[in-house]
Amino acid sequence: MREYVEAGAPPLPAAEQVELAVEVFRMLADPTRVRLLWLLREGEAPVLQLAEQVGKPQATVSQHLAKLRLARLVTTRRQGAQVFYALTNEHVSQLVVDGVRHAEHLGPGVPAHHACPALAAPKQTR
Numbered sequence: 404m405r406e407y408v409e410a411g412a413p414p415l416p417a418a419e420q421v422e423l424a425v426e427v428f429r430m431l432a433d434p435t436r437v438r439l440l441w442l443l444r445e446g447e448a449p450v451l452q453l454a455e456q457v458g459k460p461q462a463t464v465s466q467h468l469a470k471l472r473l474a475r476l477v478t479t480r481r482q483g484a485q486v487f488y489a490l491t492n493e494h495v496s497q498l499v500v501d502g503v504r505h506a507e508h509l510g511p512g513v514p515a516h517h518a519c520p521a522l523a524a525p526k527q528t529r
Contacts, residue, residue: 430474440499447489459496
């Protein structure tokens with residue numbers, strides 16, 4: 404294990420990037436938001452469907468989705484009276500997958516994504 408940073412190590416990210424990353428992690432610090440992002444890995448969905456899937460009132464889910472949109476983790480598309488939400492890009496999908504997979508490693512036994520090969524590959528988004 405290295406005891407010091409080597410001279411050729413990559414430079415630290417810019418302060419602005421670090422602040423934006425902190426905001427992203429702040430958005431992931433809520434179980435409902437993690438569940439919503441996980442569901443959106445499958446593709447875009449309207450608020451009502453997402454609310455049913457996470458078992459929360461539509462107003463609560465709408466508030467969470469608004470925060471995720473402000474943090475640029477999701478995008479919206481309006482079709483008539485319905486608003487559809489989708490992940491902004493594949494990086495958001497990978498971030499959520501990596502967070503959940505890491506959490507699986509913190510528990511006892513073999514993580515589910517190692518025990519079942521079908522769970523190992525993350526779902527692809529557009």
